[in-house]
Amino acid sequence: MDTAYRTPYVRPSRNPPPVIGQTGRTMNHFALPDGAGIDLARFPADPRDPLRAWDASDDYLLQHLADGEVSVDGLEGRLVILGDRWGALATALAAHAPVQITDSYLAQRATAENLARNGHPAHAVELRSSRDEPPARVDVLLVRVPKSLALLEDQLLRLAPAIHAGTVVVGTGMVAEIHTSTLELFERVLGPTRTSLARRKARLIFCTPDPEVLGARPANPWPQRYPFPPGVPGAGARLAGTTVTNHAGIFSAERLDIGTRFFLEHLPTPARGHHVVDLGCGNGVLGLAAALTAPGAELTFLDESFGAVASAEETFRANADPATRARFVVADGASGLAPASVDLVLNNPPFHSYQAATDATAHRMFADAKRALRPGGELWVVGNRHLGYHVRLKRIFGNCRTVVGNPKFVILQAVKKG
Template sequence: MTAVERFDELAPRLRRWPDVEAHDLVAADASDRLILSEAGDVGGEVVVIGDRYGALTLSLLAADPDVRIRVHQDAITGERALAANAEELGMALDRVTSHALDVGLVADAETVLLQLPRSLDALDEIAGVIASGAADVVRVVAGGRVKHMTLGMNDVLARHFQAVAASRGVSKSRVLRAAGPIRTTGGGWPRAQDHPDPGLTVCAHGAAFAGTSIDIGTRFLLGFLPDMREAETAIDLACGTGVLATMLAKTRPGIRVIATDQSAAAVASARATAAANGVADRIDVVRDDGLASQPDASADLILLNPPFHSGAAVTDEIAPKLFADAARVLRPGGELWCVFNSHLGYRPILERTVGPTRQAGRNPKFTVTVSTGR
């Protein structure tokens, strides 16, 4: 059977777990199928980038008993979903290796399958890595849902490849093909930007939320740092580029901060931000699914600007999961400081999940709350 036929067989059985699950959030879609169809008979060794929950990898494995696959998934939940789906299907992953987004991932690769990322910066970093390390004959098959694709993606790929072409749309999906890598010395990632106010250098890899800017929710929460309780250990949950963790470490010389995020790009960015601001020795950056690796009742202070995207999907399922993690990890009397778009109305959920919650501040767009652990 072909990889497309295997996809048709496997896709209905795939789950997103341990990522958030809901009736309108799928583990595989028509863009996965189109990527496999356009790739054809790949064979040998294949690189798969951005495989959200394992649809591409598992379809290739099931179709070809000799294929070997190098995989990069930015989200740790994607890695764990791939493993969980393989176990449920009774498939071994002995021919699959997981890699960071670097030249080792693509060294001498002749075929790269890519689920297109949401941001052009993320695509630029990925394309630069492929072009700098893959074989001269490499072909890239990059697909996505048409509603999430832009003409700018063609332009980004054209900076790194001599030939870029688009397929016809199929089932509201499309593939971009790229070949002829333009060799470079790297794409300049991570990038850095100085922010005189609040006195911070922010570093970011391509897939990191907000890039080298400081998003307005985080900037609003920064204004409340002096009001937060004293703590020996604090956690920046869903840390992104590490702005909150770094500013906390800069303004409180005796504190140790754990910065955690599920994204490999975010974790690498947070480490770079901490180093650029001279506080790397007091910030431990961890790639984790929420606070899964943190002990119960181990933190006095947690800061959170909860994300509301799961991949390209907008969902309100992520924040409650993070609130539950914070409730478990907070010591009794510890504080969770949270900033969110006011229309989301998270305060009742925080009251139920974490503990007594008060509003610390509000502007025309955002609300900051403080929840006290029970």
């Protein structure tokens, strides 16, 4: 570790003591640098989930703070934590009343539950989303480097007006997540930046804000918009001439994804008055296409990314008939939909949760969709052929039909039986 760099001492909170699960210390017990620990889980918590709610980069950052010499206790201003995956940093530092900023609803819910799990009141951490107004002043900025460089760019640029020459900025991430472009971004927006040595495959980023750099920072290029490409047949033809809005970090923000394109070519036409859900909506092109092909349909756009839901709403408002009824909801899958309230669910499921490949989210989405569908209602799914979604769907719905396939993708239909 680079010892030449001093950061303020931010003592990880250990009061009140962690609540240990009934089975005693589990693999969810995260040991803090001072020997205490906290219990953490991802959201939604699943005892069969082998994935931990923190990694070596969280550990490295907390260790670095505990090694610091200057106390931030009593400092005016704010500790802001950007990109905390499952609330490990916010929970460990809850005694410092941090503001957590994330684009992920799952991260927010995990943080809230981890705070409660460890005896902290809900207000111990101020939860803000990537779309909320950033705090007016930031004195310590801790950045868990996100998977998306675009999201980091957007968030640093949004926070820049609140950062001053005295702001302490420390980033953390796994070595594989920190690239030259990551460091260049810190340099371009905030000021001189360097990294620590790697430890357990994690690295820290040290950035010294420079008022000159802050003053000359580039304009925020997000959100970005692209014209929907011509020549997509089927429901895609209805999108020709539309403009698609993409906030930073959302799925396929720069161009139409090829799986989405294939889905648009074969999208079903909803009946008049039907309730259609675009589940995991991203920028919302699937739901928009359904609305344009079936005037009178009612739409719900759902995603766990705040930026995705904002993108879907802007894309829809710019292109759909204003009389079309539409809701835009940040949520975990379709879990919040009323049972038997939906006629058609359109789903291009995610298949990565950070670096860990998992189809658990897709499975949850399918089961939730079944609950939300009316008898006779349909779930349509596009996916990579090799993911084998048909097996899951058959197990959940008792039926699954391959509508169409190409060498890479399949479109599947499952019907809720009465």
